[in-house]
Amino acid sequence: MAITTAMCTSFKKEVLEAVHNFKLSGGDTFKLALYAISSGGKSSTTATLGAATTAFTTAGEVASSGSYATGGGSLTRIDPSSSGTTGFTDFSDLSFTTATITARGALIYNSSDSNKAVCALDFSGDKTSTAGTFTITFPAAAASTAIIRIA
Amino acid sequence: MLDVTASFSVGTVDVTTTDNRGLSVEEVAQRAVDKILYIADEAPEPLREQAATFKDKIHEIIVYYIKHAVDQDRATVAAKLREAGFPELARNLRSL
Numbered sequence: 001m002a003i004t005t006a007m008c009t010s011f012k013k014e015v016l017e018a019v020h021n022f023k024l025s026g027g028d029t030f031k032l033a034l035y036a037i038s039s040g041g042k043s044s045t046t047a048t049l050g051a052a053t054t055a056f057t058t059a060g061e062v063a064s065s066g067s068y069a070t071g072g073g074s075l076t077r078i079d080p081s082s083s084g085t086t087g088f089t090d091f092s093d094l095s096f097t098t099a100t101i102t103a104r105g106a107l108i109y110n111s112s113d114s115n116k117a118v119c120a121l122d123f124s125g126d127k128t129s130t131a132g133t134f135t136i137t138f139p140a141a142a143a144s145t146a147i148i149r150i151a
Numbered sequence: 152m153l154d155v156t157a158s159f160s161v162g163t164v165d166v167t168t169t170d171n172r173g174l175s176v177e178e179v180a181q182r183a184v185d186k187i188l189y190i191a192d193e194a195p196e197p198l199r200e201q202a203a204t205f206k207d208k209i210h211e212i213i214v215y216y217i218k219h220a221v222d223q224d225r226a227t228v229a230a231k232l233r234e235a236g237f238p239e240l241a242r243n244l245r246s247l
Binding site: 005006007011012090095101103106121127128129130131132133134138139142144145147148150151 | 159164173
């Protein structure tokens with residue numbers, strides 16, 4: 001059982017089918033859900049996330065706490081852009097406040113379209129907030145850093 | 152035969168957490184600065200140094216104005232609390 005940073009394979013196919021819309025205006029709603037790989041999850045099953053993930057799953061998701069509600073938080077889209085030969089898009093940072101959370105990774109998914117998975121993120125270790133703020137800081141929206149890039 | 156290739160990549164997120172408090176003004180300012188100015192790893196050293204100095208300056212300015220905004224907001228909330236008959240709560244808020 002593990003969480004591996006990866007672009008979901010189903011997402012790559014769905015991009016070719018025009019399933020996902022990341023535009024700032026009129027785009028789909030994307031959410032980020034947090035997952036634990038051991039006892040931090042709300043259920044006894046632990047999360048397995050990676051390239052093979054096709055949709056949001058409750059298995060291993062952390063429990064609601066503070067402003068974190070199961071299903072995760074909505075992401076604020078940053079308009080897709082390009083630089084050189086790379087197209088990219090990004091999201092604004094996301095914070096959950098007054099939250100007691102231990103998470104090992106996250107899943108970004110499209111809640112406007114059957115919760116289809118976009119990418120899995122491995123935090124490289126357990127991250128814990130205790131009655132505090134749990135913040136996910138997204139990378140700069142640039143060709144070499146943005147969260148989603150097509151080169 | 153022509154072959155066109157494209158690759159998908161996932162960026163790296165950072166996670167910061169706090170215990171029994173929210174983010175400090177300095178922490179929020181750092182996040183803002185990191186969004187405003189990104190220094191590429193492959194940028195030439197003199198440019199990187201210049202950008203880092205500029206980044207520090209921007210950080211100072213943002214910290215100052217966030218603190219000012221927090222103070223002003225607390226002043227407004229304190230005034231509302233006093234108006235509503237909670238002068239002690241207003242005093243406690245102003246002393247934070």
